[in-house]
Amino acid sequence: MIGFGGWDMPVFYSSILDEHQAVRERVGIFDISHMGQIAVSGPAAKRWLNVLLTNNVERLRIAEGQYTLLLNERGGVIDDLIIYCRTDFDYFLVVNAAKIEEDFAWMRSRLSAEVSLSDRSAFFVALAVQGPRSPDLLRQFGELPARNRIQELRIQGIPALVARTGYTGEDGFELFYPAAAGALIWNGLLQLGKPLGVKPCGLGARDTLRMEVCYPLNGADLAPDRTPLEAGLGHFIDLEKPEFVGRDALLAQKVSGIRQRLVALKADGKSPPPRAHYGVFVADKRVGELTSGTQSPSLGVGIGLGYLDVAYAYPDQRVEIDIRGRRFAATVAKKPLYKKRC
Amino acid sequence: MLVPDDLRYAETHEWIRPQGEIATVGITDHAQAELTDIVYVELPQIGAALEPKQAAAVVESVKAASDIYSPVSGEVVEVNPELESNPGLVNTEPYAAGWLFKIKLSKPDEIASLKTPAEYRSQIGA
Structure with a gap:
């Protein structure tokens, strides 16, 4: 067990190599309850988020997810996150564990009228079900969302938000559901997945899997003194937007060079x-x-x-x-x- | 966890097997289980003079690099050639094919000051 973002988390259950291989070849389940969930709603939510985040929220359709960044005024990375559009007035942000408080404080300090902000991290637990066989494990609970989309499903009777996203480079899903049902679904999926060769997976395999596909880890590869241009994440920044926090710094860096x-x-x-x-x-x-x-x-x-x-x-x-x-x-x-x- | 009765142990989880003036050194079953998935072993130079608690080798798992200390004083006379191509032997056979190095004892009396199997078992709660 190691400390990670204020949580005690297992580096591995069986072995990093075993767990890594299970995800590449079959299916693995990660407890990602440490990650934070922030709900943003209200008539002005979309416009407000678009000024806070680098990617273009206007392009996000209902039930879609989008990788995006929260920057400081210098264009440095506060956090990288996924924003899901539940309705035009209701957004669900999944942020890094170590950054929940900082993200939330940053957002709250910029709060405007007709936007409501709520840290839902304590309410939700989350599992990442990742690997080529993950659809086979979850299909029995209903029609699954397409890549990068999110929808509600009942998993073993528990209402859950299910997103087809992940941090491994494999097909996979992230499940968000009430904390009280945490162990129930974890144990249930491990049991149901036995014929598929499912493995519980720890932080060690999460790290090796994401590195092979070059997904950055905030706090390691991303930092407040590094811009997303330096991190090679230009694809997730819409400089055409008239305004967002960090935009001026990024434009200046575009001119001066990195x-x-x-x-x-x-x-x-x-x-x-x-x-x-x-x-x-x-x-x-x-x-x-x-x-x-x-x-x-x-x-x-x-x-x-x-x-x-x-x-x-x-x-x-x-x-x-x-x-x-x-x-x-x-x-x-x-x-x-x-x-x-x- | 396996703690063979015919070995002595260092608090830092190395085992030593003296045979005359030469002793073989490796890491314990407990240590390999904690490290898991050993992917690289850096061994000392033959001829290196070691002292007790001196870093002698580095065992690297996927997650971390760990120093391995010499339990005793002496000169390295042999290193395990198999570990270059098969470092996982340290996981699968920590007390046999996964040995790390052999040392010519310069102070054989030091062996007696190392932990007995019973003492090491109690250290790791086995």
């Missing part, structure tokens, strides 16, 4: 697992450092994410990772590092 960019690295051969804060070198020049790293269970080599000076932040750039004073060859690779076999 100094470093978050890239994915793959070790060329055998090496100790790369880890956060290891230095990255080109010849004798330190060109950046890792913000995440692991031994990739699917690829069988070390992988990492890190900010490199832009001159070196391109696929096929050869670099070396410093691991306890020894250098190991690695190459900047296209994201994602792992792609599903079709």
Whole structure:
């Protein structure tokens, strides 16, 4: 067990490698109750959220989800989150555990008329059911939402919000339901999933799975002094919007250029697992450092994410990772590092 | 957790098996179970002089790197060549094929000051 965002969470139930493989090949279930849920509603909710978040809420249709960022005035990342549109007046935000209070305080300090804001984190527990067999496990409860969509379903009689989203690069679902039913559905799904080879999965596998598909982790790969442009998340920023917090800083950065960019690295051969804060070198020049790293269970080599000076932040750039004073060859690779076999 | 009766143990979860003036060192079943999924082992140089509680090797699981300490004083005379291609042996056979290094004891009396199997069992609550 380790502390994570104020929660005690298991790193693994059986083994990180076992759990990782279960999600890539079959189905795994993660307890993600640590994550926060914030409800935003009211006639002005959409307009207000659009000024707070980088992506365009206007483009979000009912029952759809959208990956987006909450920035500070300097364009740095406070949090990355998914916003679901329940109705035109009712939005559901899923945020990182360690950032619930900060996000909520930030939002409340900017609250305007005709918007109501509520931290629902204590009410909801959440499970991520991830892997190619996850639809087979959940189909018995009704028609499942399409990719990136959310709908209500009764899971074992309990009303739950079910979203087809995740943090693993696999097909999968995230279930949000009342805390009182927490153990009931967790135990029930593990039981029902036995014929499919389901595994309970911990934070360790969650981390290796997301790194293989290069999903950033806030607090590691994202930070208040890094902009989403530096993090390679430009796709989730709509600079055409007339106004949002951080927009001016991002526009200025577009003009001045970025100094470093978050890239994915793959070790060329055998090496100790790369880890956060290891230095990255080109010849004798330190060109950046890792913000995440692991031994990739699917690829069988070390992988990492890190900010490199832009001159070196391109696929096929050869670099070396410093691991306890020894250098190991690695190459900047296209994201994602792992792609599903079709 | 397996704690063989014929070994001595360090508080930091290494085992040692003396055979004459040479002793074999590895990590315990308890330690490998806590680390899980060992994917890389960095072994000491042959000829390295070690002292008790000196970092001698690094065992890396998917999640973390852990220093392994020498339980005794001496000189490294052999390292386990199998671990380069198969570090998982430390998980599957911690007391046999998953040994880490052999050390030539310079102070054989140190062995007696290490934990007995009963003492180590009580440390880990086994």
